[in-house]
């Protein structure tokens with residue numbers, strides 16, 4: 282039986298281990314932390330449970346297909362439900378909008394609330410869907426670094442329709458041309474943050490992202506986001522995958538340009554195939570010290586990072602839902618601050634995720650568990666303690682204004698995650714959430730391939746390589762890697 286070693290038990294590493302075990306490989310996963318899931322994990326503060334990282338769940342079929350692949354019924358192990366609202370939006374001037382999730386009423390709801398023509402919204406969402414359908418099978422489901430991808434019907438179709446992809450404009454310009462309402466432009470600009478980019482820099486092709494939410498829907502797993510990684514971890518174990526926790530891989534052993542295994546605690550573990558789920562920057566710099574590095578790819582700008590406050594809140598807020606956003610008054614300055622000045626903006630957009638709205642046991646009765654996040658630059662050695670102190674005050678002021686509350690007196694539990702901690706907990710370079718940023722038109726082509734061009738039997742999976750960060754893309758990268766192997 283051929284032996285595979287996977288470095289890292291992030292969601293992509295676990296999914297890869299399942300796919301390879303099903304193909305008949307013997308799979309060992311080495312994980313530096315004491316738990317599976319990487320960024321997709323959880324924490325508990327007193328009587329409050331929090332998902333530590335991802336909070337938005339789309340394309341659940343990418344999770345359930347792993348159970349089906351193992352001939353198991355997903356309903357026995359992983360349950361989820363569709364949300365009936367996508368997000369509640371708030372602006373400082375008191376304007377509010379609660380976006381429904383029913384695709385048949387969404388255009389009318391947006392048109393009525395933002396005073397724009399329904400046909401304009403419909404046409405935007407149709408074009409979002411068209412872009413998604415044209416590019417999904419090329420950019421997301423296949424390796425962009427194999428010739429076969431370019432000689433397919435799907436690629437030819439996308440090529441001939443490339444003028445419809447808005448590749449040569451920015452997301453913000455696309456939105457500003459489409460909608461004559463600044464708040465609606467800001468709402469649609471927000472989708473750039475789904476891969477940690479700036480709407481003023483990322484390509485207009487990102488206007489396909491709303492299709493995911495507004496047409497395909499948003500979901501929440503029973504038991505919280507952590508049940509995605511937990512149920513996949515249990516599935517992998519049932520397939521015979523061996524997990525080794527608290528085990529840091531210190532090097533990938535290479536002989537004559539062939540990966541031969543990994544080094545763990547001064548021991549060499551041999552394998553026929555090595556798959557790294559470690560961030561690609563850290564894989565080259567820590568695990569392959571003697572290998573030639575693809576410097577251009579590794580030095581690309583990284584996606585944004587985040588500052589998160591996990592707050593146990595001693596009150597119920599009926600005006601809030603699972604996902605809530607309080608927008609900045611100046612989005613352009615906010616993104617310039619993040620990507621150009623490497624600073625936290627003093628009027629940040631505040632995202633509040635409350636999983637107890639969907640999973641009541643996450644907070645005591647009458648209380649809520651708030652995951653309060655702002656986008657930040659990565660870690661470049663800033664004075665984070667001062668930045669975090671200031672940001673905390675600004676965030677509380679902004680929430681007080683938007684919700685007419687006195688936050689300081691409602692917080693009964695607190696923990697904080699910042700870019701430094703994201704890096705130290707997952708080896709994500711600069712604490713980036715989604716690997717490289719998509720702040721360039723050609724970013725999809727600049728992501729590292731899922732295999733090594735120099736070392737045979739070495740593969741890469743997860744948010745820092747093709748096709749990119751976020752749970753759905755990570756699950757797709759596992760599919761690509763297992764097909765390549």
Ligand SMILES: Cc1cc2nc3c(=O)[nH]c(=O)nc-3n(C[C@H](O)[C@H](O)[C@H](O)COP(=O)(O)OP(=O)(O)OC[C@H]3O[C@@H](n4cnc5c(N)ncnc54)[C@H](O)[C@@H]3O)c2cc1C
Pocket residue numbers: 288289290291292293294311312313314317318319320321333334335336337338528529530531558559560587589703706707708709714715742743744745749750751752753755
């Ligand atoms: C705060 C936050 C919010 C986010 N929000 C969303 C969201 O709402 N929706 C969404 O889809 N995505 C979101 N994301 C992104 C998403 O979490 C990631 O893209 C995805 O979880 C990355 O998975 P991964 O498998 O690539 O890597 P990771 O989760 O980073 O896992 C890598 C694992 O490898 C281990 N490892 C690394 N090096 C070694 C080594 N040398 N030896 C042993 N083990 C090693 C690490 O300990 C880690 O467990 C968010 C991320 C964060 C941090």
